[in-house]
Amino acid sequence: MSQLRVEKVQELMKQEISQIILQELKDPRIGFVTVTSVECTGDLREAKIYVSLMGNEQQIQDCWAGLNSSLGFIRREIGRRIRLRFTPELTFELDKSLDYSAHIQELLLKIKADEAAGHALRKDEE
Structure with missing residues (x-):
């Protein structure tokens, strides 16, 4: 067919x-x-x-x-x-693809928040 x-x-x-x-x-x-x-x-x-x-x-x-x-x-x-x-x-x-994509989005947001916190710490040290 x-x-x-x-x-x-x-x-x-x-x-x-x-x-x-x-x-x-x-x-x-x-x-x-x-x-x-x-x-x-x-x-x-x-x-x-x-x-x-x-x-x-x-x-x-x-x-x-x-x-x-x-x-x-x-x-x-x-x-x-x-x-x-x-x-x-x-x-x-x-x-489960929508659940998986939501999980990946949460991980990406967490990484972004961790990077922003790391930049803030470096600026405080300077």
């Missing part, structure tokens, strides 16, 4: 799944969820949905349980909205 078609379907699925989670899921456990990407197999039979979850550890666990319990509903809605011969089997994957 054409790689261009797979990429278009992936982007369309990302948009539709984001809209479904935001507007149609009524589960109170599902909080702040961001769909970061969707990866489909070449034959469009399986799709991994990468999501980023915000909140404390308990909120993330509850949200994860809510998302996994709503997989059937999301798959049915995707089948209705995107006309494909087969609706892909969906699985959620946790995307």
Whole structure:
């Protein structure tokens, strides 16, 4: 199957799944969820949905349980909205890249603060 078609379907699925989670899921456990990407197999039979979850550890666990319990509903809605011969089997994957980038940002800010403190000490010594 054409790689261009797979990429278009992936982007369309990302948009539709984001809209479904935001507007149609009524589960109170599902909080702040961001769909970061969707990866489909070449034959469009399986799709991994990468999501980023915000909140404390308990909120993330509850949200994860809510998302996994709503997989059937999301798959049915995707089948209705995107006309494909087969609706892909969906699985959620946790995307840790946003957490990692926040951690790197904190480290960079700490290094910058340490350098500023070091410059201040050198000026006091002069």
